[in-house]
């Protein structure tokens with residue numbers, strides 16, 4: 086965490102007649118633009134899930150065209166794991182659930198996981 090410059094905005098009652106300190110307001114001078122944590126969604130290889138089914142998953146849930154989906158599927162097939170996309174936490178979580186539910190419905194052992202970038 087990096088401290089950002091702040092400005093003290095005093096309301097003129099810093100030392101009131103009764104000696105109490107008045108309320109001071111601190112104002113952020115720089116707009117706060119926090120970057121969200123990002124997560125990779127990964128597919129894992131297995132020996133049973135059909136290649137065409139994995140391609141369909143990549144088209145349906147990760148908006149890949151046939152060429153991109155085929156490239157990712159073959160990367161997973163050849164290397165054991167591959168990246169389908171990078172998303173914020175809730176979107177990544179939803180993608181993983183959608184893939185796992187769809188694979189289970191079709192009785193394929195395909196595994197999909199997320200990892201923090």
Ligand code: TYC
Pocket residue numbers: 128129130131132133134135136139158159161162195
């Ligand atoms: N290895 C599978 C096969 O030969 C294909 C496959 C690719 C499976 C990617 C899972 O995430 C995967 N049918």
